[in-house]
Amino acid sequence: MDNVTLTINDIKVTVEKGATILDAAKKVGVRIPTLCHHEDLCVAGNCRVCVVEQKGARALQASCAVPAAEGMQIYTNTKKVREARKTIIELLLSEHAGECTSCYRSGNCELQAIAQEYLADGDAFIDVADMTEIDISSPAIVKDDSKCIKCTRCVRTCAELQGVSALWAINKGNHTKISTFMSKPMHYVVCTNCGQCINRCPTGALTERNYIQDVWSAIDDPEVHVVVQTAPAVRVGLGEALGMEPGRVVTGKMAAALRKLGFDSVLDTDFSADLTIMEEGTELLVRLKEALAEKKNVALPMMTSCSPGWIKFIEHQYPELLDNLSTCKSPQQMFGALAKTYYAKKKGVDPSKMISVSIMPCTAKKFEAARPEMNSSGFQDVDYVLTTRELGHMIRQAGIDFENLQDEKFDTIMGESTGAAVIFGATGGVMEAALRTAYEIVTGREVPFANLNIEPVRGMDGIKSAAVKIEKVKPEWSFLEGAELKVAIAHGLVNADKLMKEIEAGKSPYHFIEIMACPGGCIGGGGQPIPTSPEIRKKRAEAIYVADSELPIRKSHENPEIQMIYKDFLHEPLGHHSHELLHTHYTPRRNVK
Amino acid sequence: MSNTDKNEILNKMQERVNLIFKNSDCSAILDKALTMKQDDIIKSVTDSGLRGRGGAGFPTGLKWKGAAAASGNIKYIICNADEGEPGTFKDRRILEEEADKVITGMAICAYAVGVSEGYIYLRGEYNFMKDKLQGECDKWNDKFKSKKLNFTVNVRSGAGAYVCGEETALIESMEGRRGEPRNKPPFPVGAGYMNEPTVVNNVETLAYVATIIDKGADYFKSIGTKDSMGGKVFSVSGDCAVKGIYELPLGMTMQEFVDLFGDGDTKAVQVGGASGTCVPRKNFATTVIGFEGVPTGGSMMLFNSKRSMFNALRNYLEFFEEESCGQCTPCRVGCQQLLKGIEAIRSGERPVSYIEELRKLAVTMSVASKCGLGQSVASPFNSITEHFREEICY
Missing domain, CATH: 1.20.1440.230 (NADH-ubiquinone oxidoreductase 51kDa subunit, iron-sulphur binding domain)
Structure with missing residues (x-):
């Protein structure tokens, strides 16, 4: 690789050819403000707040977009630079309806931070904010054009990471805006509700639909029993929302905080993640049996169904592949269906007086909970879905000193879980958990990987694959003797799309595919604390695997509460009750971009 | 100055340049170019001092040299006919009357730089001439074949955005995307249309290339000034005694210009269209029309004292x-x-x-x-x- 040497504020620096001025500045510890730049996305060079002065050049250079060149002399803090940046920020403020006191992103807004840094005047220029009515059509994502600064991070996220392109820049000049196909409302278009755009929006233009007030009302109502479940990835993200560094596991503090907030039952989605493994693992083995032993025409590869963003994606883009999806509900919805049946019965609570809340790293879960078919308990199975960020807000509102809370445990019956469930939060985790259980069911032995850690399915590669040789099986699984189980994992819908194209072309070699809509899996979910970056997601994933390794039980089928629910209530995986409560169907949708 | 005197001076000045709208045998010009060495053509264009006639004034020879040196799977030339600057209407007449010269200029570039595909990016509003222009292209494509020049030229239609006159926005538009300028570098000569080396030249620039090969760089240089060599086609509009399209030498003072075209009450001239510079009466005598003074893509809008x-x-x-x-x-x-x-x-x-x-x-x-x-x-x-x-x- 060729190198180039340049100076940043007279400091000499050598970088690889192709690196930007911004990269070079970072290398010598010079911070340059940015807004449209994002580590996960391609270069835009639009907002211009990162301009720097190059000796000998008339115009300023956008440091995020201009490659470092040999002999360049760059100055990042000249009068010309400071004045231009301040003016640019003031221009952005003029098209941004401030409302800082009431804005959901206040305190976590990049525009606010940079405006403060440059002491920019919000009234320097005439207000030109786009006062189009706020789009609250989606149960998951709120789009407020009056706060949009047209940085196109959302557009690039939707196109590059998700391959969806629900959002795009339309019109030009003063009419430029970020919009949907034919400017249809968000609920109408191909948006998967994944919320990745929210994670990358520098302002409050894109936020989750927040249900904080509804949940407070439920908690405040003495007649109501409020059950809360918390998804695996929340425990490695919540700390960030409360000022802690990325990568902290805060399971115990979270359970304590939820109790302090006033939830009546503090339970764990990890329980139903273990349950998912029992159901989905069995479903896979049944499909394999039908395909291999009975030579039936079965849809393979089977694909996971935990990620509601992924589900909406496939419903829009590949409706002909819906049979390949596992019929298992996501852990959230399994939990919801059981809370108002099994749990209510065991605890003697009237399910009509129960409100079921879930804390998710996800915005698509809000949409999933609102799907019309998700009422198999006889009620809406999950009433409110809060993101990790919303829970962080409630904990702050309640004045809880989160960092110094004593660890507490989840309540029983639906609160026990295993390491296999925890790793659901990271890409490859469902696959690893499923393999740990399925392999053991078939062979009676543990998976042949050191410490149960199935390394090939871990990590941040967009698509991962592995093959597991199945040998010395139990007699009832003899048709699998010598078979090689081929699996693949994709995260980020743009990667999922590649695997789907392979299936469509009849070239997919896999038996089982795990797909998570969000980069990194749920730890990088659209409901997780902002900001996100490859580094932050890596730390969260590491924390997930630490949490797994520290748990006494690390295989779903060994969870005593899972064993109990099958004994007392469900009787067997894919049984009658399971079918009614834990499995679902999908809806082909129009593909309107 | 009487009107007769004015006309006489104007005629003389036009006669002095008279390159673009003069009948020429373009086929012979191309034949001449094809006998030259590629480097000599680029040198000739460089020596002529020709600078981009779209308004930005980038030296044409330098652009070609860059594209010739660039490596790619294929190279392109795009004739920028997205004449959108308010007050500019000269490319329209050049394309209507002298498409031969423009296409010849493109073919000369193709030969000199190693380009094999050319496009005329025609502004949406000029679609009325699209079929005729494509007909010219087809005619020339046959000629290129018979002259064994590996080059074809075709017309592409713009959709009406002013910004698509900016070369990288033009390229984005040609590739089927929103007409938005790209980050530079890379510049089109290195990575342009379809990410391949691409020369983008204005209509008038390419027509001048043909005349430079025809008459020689020295002749071209002899017109105009040291910094602004050659002729320039002006679109004259506003409060004028005479208006229309005139080919004149670069380097006149604004006073000379206003004396010829003004209605006797000119208070300001907007040079270079909406994006150009406004020259007030008090500066007419000291302002040179050219790259050393006020550069222009050709638009000259005259305002008299009745205008706000x-x-x-x-x-x-x-x-x-x-x-x-x-x-x-x-x-x-x-x-x-x-x-x-x-x-x-x-x-x-x-x-x-x-x-x-x-x-x-x-x-x-x-x-x-x-x-x-x-x-x-x-x-x-x-x-x-x-x-x-x-x-x-x-």
């Missing part, structure tokens, strides 16, 4: 507010603020002193915008508000 410069400026800003691609902050928001700002001063919603904030904003736009569109808005804004402040703020 506020209205002129507001008209330009309304244009820019709408025609900014909307991508970068300084241009998208800046254009709106300049327009709303002068209106607010007029209505009293902002104090007169606000004009200084707006002039500073214009300077920021000129150094911080992503492309030439946003960068050039300061030219009309700051020249008009400097010279006609009393018409803007009162």
Whole structure:
């Protein structure tokens, strides 16, 4: 690789050819403000707040977009630079309806931070904010054009990471805006509700639909029993929302905080993640049996169904592949269906007086909970879905000193879980958990990987694959003797799309595919604390695997509460009750971009 | 000066240049070029001092040299016929009357630089001539084949955005995307259309290339001045005694120009269209029309003393507010603020002193915008508000 040497504020620096001025500045510890730049996305060079002065050049250079060149002399803090940046920020403020006191992103807004840094005047220029009515059509994502600064991070996220392109820049000049196909409302278009755009929006233009007030009302109502479940990835993200560094596991503090907030039952989605493994693992083995032993025409590869963003994606883009999806509900919805049946019965609570809340790293879960078919308990199975960020807000509102809370445990019956469930939060985790259980069911032995850690399915590669040789099986699984189980994992819908194209072309070699809509899996979910970056997601994933390794039980089928629910209530995986409560169907949708 | 005298001078000046609209045997010009060495053609174009006639004035020979040196799977030449600058209408006549010269210029570039595909990017509003122009291309494509030149040229239609005259926005548009300027570098000569080396030249520039090969670089150089060699086709409009399209030498003073074209009451000339510079009467004698003074893509709009410069400026800003691609902050928001700002001063919603904030904003736009569109808005804004402040703020 060729190198180039340049100076940043007279400091000499050598970088690889192709690196930007911004990269070079970072290398010598010079911070340059940015807004449209994002580590996960391609270069835009639009907002211009990162301009720097190059000796000998008339115009300023956008440091995020201009490659470092040999002999360049760059100055990042000249009068010309400071004045231009301040003016640019003031221009952005003029098209941004401030409302800082009431804005959901206040305190976590990049525009606010940079405006403060440059002491920019919000009234320097005439207000030109786009006062189009706020789009609250989606149960998951709120789009407020009056706060949009047209940085196109959302557009690039939707196109590059998700391959969806629900959002795009339309019109030009003063009419430029970020919009949907034919400017249809968000609920109408191909948006998967994944919320990745929210994670990358520098302002409050894109936020989750927040249900904080509804949940407070439920908690405040003495007649109501409020059950809360918390998804695996929340425990490695919540700390960030409360000022802690990325990568902290805060399971115990979270359970304590939820109790302090006033939830009546503090339970764990990890329980139903273990349950998912029992159901989905069995479903896979049944499909394999039908395909291999009975030579039936079965849809393979089977694909996971935990990620509601992924589900909406496939419903829009590949409706002909819906049979390949596992019929298992996501852990959230399994939990919801059981809370108002099994749990209510065991605890003697009237399910009509129960409100079921879930804390998710996800915005698509809000949409999933609102799907019309998700009422198999006889009620809406999950009433409110809060993101990790919303829970962080409630904990702050309640004045809880989160960092110094004593660890507490989840309540029983639906609160026990295993390491296999925890790793659901990271890409490859469902696959690893499923393999740990399925392999053991078939062979009676543990998976042949050191410490149960199935390394090939871990990590941040967009698509991962592995093959597991199945040998010395139990007699009832003899048709699998010598078979090689081929699996693949994709995260980020743009990667999922590649695997789907392979299936469509009849070239997919896999038996089982795990797909998570969000980069990194749920730890990088659209409901997780902002900001996100490859580094932050890596730390969260590491924390997930630490949490797994520290748990006494690390295989779903060994969870005593899972064993109990099958004994007392469900009787067997894919049984009658399971079918009614834990499995679902999908809806082909129009593909309107 | 009597009208007869004026006409006589004008005729003489036009006769002096008379390159673009003079009948030439373009087939013979191309044959001549094909006998030359490639490097010699580039040298000849360089020596002629020809600079881009679209307005930016980049040396054509240098552009070609860059493209010739660049490596790619294929190279392209695009004739920029997206003539969108308000007040400019000369490319339209060149294409209608002298398409042969333009296509010959493209073919000369193709031969010299190693280009095998050419496109004429025709502005949407000129679609009426598309079929005729494509017919010319087809005719020439046959000739290229018979002359064993590996080159084809075809017409592509623009969709009407002003910004697509900016070469990288033009390329984006040709590739089927939103017409938005790209980050530079890379420049099109290195990575342009389909990410391959691409020369983008204005219609008039390419027509001049043919005349340079025909008459020689020295002849071309002998017209104009040291910094502004050759002729230039002007689009003259506004309050004029005579208006229309004239090919004249570069390097005249504005006084000479106004004496020839003005109606005797000229108070200002907007040079280079909406994105150009406004020259007030007091500067006519000292202003040279050319790269050493006020460069122009050809538009010369004359205003007499009955005209309101506020209205002129507001008209330009309304244009820019709408025609900014909307991508970068300084241009998208800046254009709106300049327009709303002068209106607010007029209505009293902002104090007169606000004009200084707006002039500073214009300077920021000129150094911080992503492309030439946003960068050039300061030219009309700051020249008009400097010279006609009393018409803007009162």
